[in-house]
Amino acid sequence: MPGRSFADAVRWSREGTELFLDAAGGLTEAEYEAPSALPGWTRKHLVAHVAANADALGNLVRWAATGEETPMYASPEERAAGIARGPRMTGAYLTEWLTRSAAALRTAMDGLTHSGWQARVVTAQGRTVPATEVPWMRSREIYVHAVDLDRGISxxxxxxxxxxxxxxxxxxxxxxxxxxxxxxxxxxxxxxxxxxxxxxxxxxxxxxxx
Structure with a gap:
């Protein structure tokens, strides 16, 4: 797409992750349980979704690196269940999961070879794309949901x-x-x-x- 390069997407995925982690960092339990800007979702739902997204995209990076088919989610139900678990988790656990999953995804992407980035993987929506799309997919999630956290980011x-x-x-x-x-x-x-x-x-x- 004109105006967006792979290097841009990698940069945005890193900067967006830092923005989201800063916005979610220091939330108290009560703040975690408060509504997000997404109707029907608390911040716990939202952070669980973003953490699970990092794990899911990590599956695609693993697929690209090894050639072993590793879907983002085993099923649509698994994705929904991951979000639904969020409100049952403590804020401390969610913060740890968010931080750990983001770090693991970055490490996996940093270790992917040039040929690995060209490998074809399948998104949760069933689209077959090169692995180079993963940083852009993460950038969208992390930046848009940083706004949804309702922590003063627009x-x-x-x-x-x-x-x-x-x-x-x-x-x-x-x-x-x-x-x-x-x-x-x-x-x-x-x-x-x-x-x-x-x-x-x-x-x-x-x-x-x-």
């Missing part, structure tokens, strides 16, 4: 180049041409496309994404 606080790439990516997935996007700041357009609260006047409602 789309406007995310890197401009990431926001531009995110707008192009979601617009393509929603089948929208650039000319069909509402006029406004890119961060607000990104929020609208992602089905999050935004300040665009007259933009039609969109369902949630990610």
């Amino acid at each position: 789309f406007a606080a995310l890197p401009d180049d990431f926001v531009e790439a995110l707008v192009a990516d979601i617009a393509a997935k929603r089948g929208l041409e650039v000319t069909e996007l509402p006029y406004g700041p890119p961060a607000e357009v990104a929020a609208w496309l992602a089905g999050r609260p935004h300040a665009l006047a007259g933009a039609p409602p969109l369902g949630p994404w990610l």
